[in-house]
Amino acid sequence: ALISEYIQGKSLETLMQENPEKIDEYMELFINTQLEVLSKQAPLLNKLKDKMKRKIEETDLSDAIKFELNMRLESTPKHNRVCHGDFNPSNVIVTDDGKVYVIDWAHVTQGNSSADVARTYLLFNLNGKKEEAEKYLNRFSEKSGIEKKYIQKWIPIVAAAHLSKASEEEKNESNEQFAQQRKLGINMLKRCLSSSEITTSEVVQTQEEIAERKQMQALSIKSRAKHLSTEEQQIFDMLRAKYERTQQEQSN
Numbered sequence: 001a002l003i004s005e006y007i008q009g010k011s012l013e014t015l016m017q018e019n020p021e022k023i024d025e026y027m028e029l030f031i032n033t034q035l036e037v038l039s040k041q042a043p044l045l046n047k048l049k050d051k052m053k054r055k056i057e058e059t060d061l062s063d064a065i066k067f068e069l070n071m072r073l074e075s076t077p078k079h080n081r082v083c084h085g086d087f088n089p090s091n092v093i094v095t096d097d098g099k100v101y102v103i104d105w106a107h108v109t110q111g112n113s114s115a116d117v118a119r120t121y122l123l124f125n126l127n128g129k130k131e132e133a134e135k136y137l138n139r140f141s142e143k144s145g146i147e148k149k150y151i152q153k154w155i156p157i158v159a160a161a162h163l164s165k166a167s168e169e170e171k172n173e174s175n176e177q178f179a180q181q182r183k184l185g186i187n188m189l190k191r192c193l194s195s196s197e198i199t200t201s202e203v204v205q206t207q208e209e210i211a212e213r214k215q216m217q218a219l220s221i222k223s224r225a226k227h228l229s230t231e232e233q234q235i236f237d238m239l240r241a242k243y244e245r246t247q248q249e250q251s252n
Contacts, residue, residue, distance in 0.1 A: 007101045013089035016132075023132070026089075031140050033092055033100055034120070038113040040082040048083050048111025049073060055161035069160050072153070075240065076112055083109050083116035088123045114146060118154035122162060215239060 010018075016026050056069050084091070085107025093101040117140055124133035141148045219228065219236040228236060 007093045007095065007103070009093045009095035009099075009101070011090045012092040012094060015094060016089060023135075027132070027135060027139060029094070029100065030089055030092060031136070031143055033102060034084075034087050034117070034140070035144060037084055037087070037102060038081045038116065041080050042082050042110055043080060045082065045108060045110040048085075048109040048115055049076075049078075051085075051109055052115070052157055052161050055164040056157070058164035059160055061160060061163070065160075069157055073157055076115075076153070079112040080110045081113045081116075083111050083113065083119075085109055085116065085119065086123070087116060087120045088127075112154070113144075114151045115154045115158060117144075117146070117151050119158045121151070122155065122158050126162075 012026055012030055016023055019026070052073055053070060056066055056073070059066070061069075084102065084105065086104055087102075091102060091104045093103060095101070117137075121133050121137050124130070124136055137148060137151065140146070141151065215235070219232055219239070
């Protein structure tokens with residue numbers, strides 16, 4: 001059985017709404033708390049990359065976009081930081097004596113901290129708080145030393161994952177709210193697709209490139225299962241290096 005403890009206090013979201021003049025102070029507390037979470041490691045947690053891949057496959061995006069997103073996901077650095085998965089001001093509770101608690105750990109995984117930050121940035125935007133989203137991203141980058149470009153590379157991935165089919169519980173909770181959130185998620189993904197993040201010309205260029213990426217995807221699956229031969233591993237490493245060079249050239 002699970003035992004839950006009631007925390008007497010207010011969420012940072014409520015405090016931000018009640019005291020807008022203290023937004024910078026609360027944002028500082030919010031970021032410091034997230035940095036504390038991201039400083040931890042828990043090797044037994046499920047992997048964030050596996051979850052993102054599953055979520056992307058559950059969307060109704062085109063196969064070309066899914067494939068490009070999966071290739072970008074595979075090319076991201078492997079980290080093992082604790083990623084909350086739903087870190088937003090409503091999930092940070094502050095008690096009357098100033099203690100801070102983080103709640104709702106249902107989506108926790110281990111992975112790249114930039115992905116969790118990109119998810120938080122997305123949530124601010126989906127809640128119509130664009131100014132707070134930019135303030136958060138800029139301040140987090142300053143405090144953590146992580147350049148914004150590394151966080152921004154995750155935005156199309158987490159936006160696509162957000163579009164995956166909601167559970168029946170989520171749908172039943174509020175159909176109208178779900179529809180609005182989905183619409184906002186689609187619009188954000190479209191902005192990512194129309195920007196330098198992903199473009200149609202990037203997704204499909206030549207038949208040779210398509211064949212190479214399909215081969216790399218197949219080898220990637222075998223690699224995760226540790227079924228690659230020495231020759232296959234060499235081919236996979238070569239194709240991945242070529243893909244990463246292409247991505248680097250396109251981002252410059």
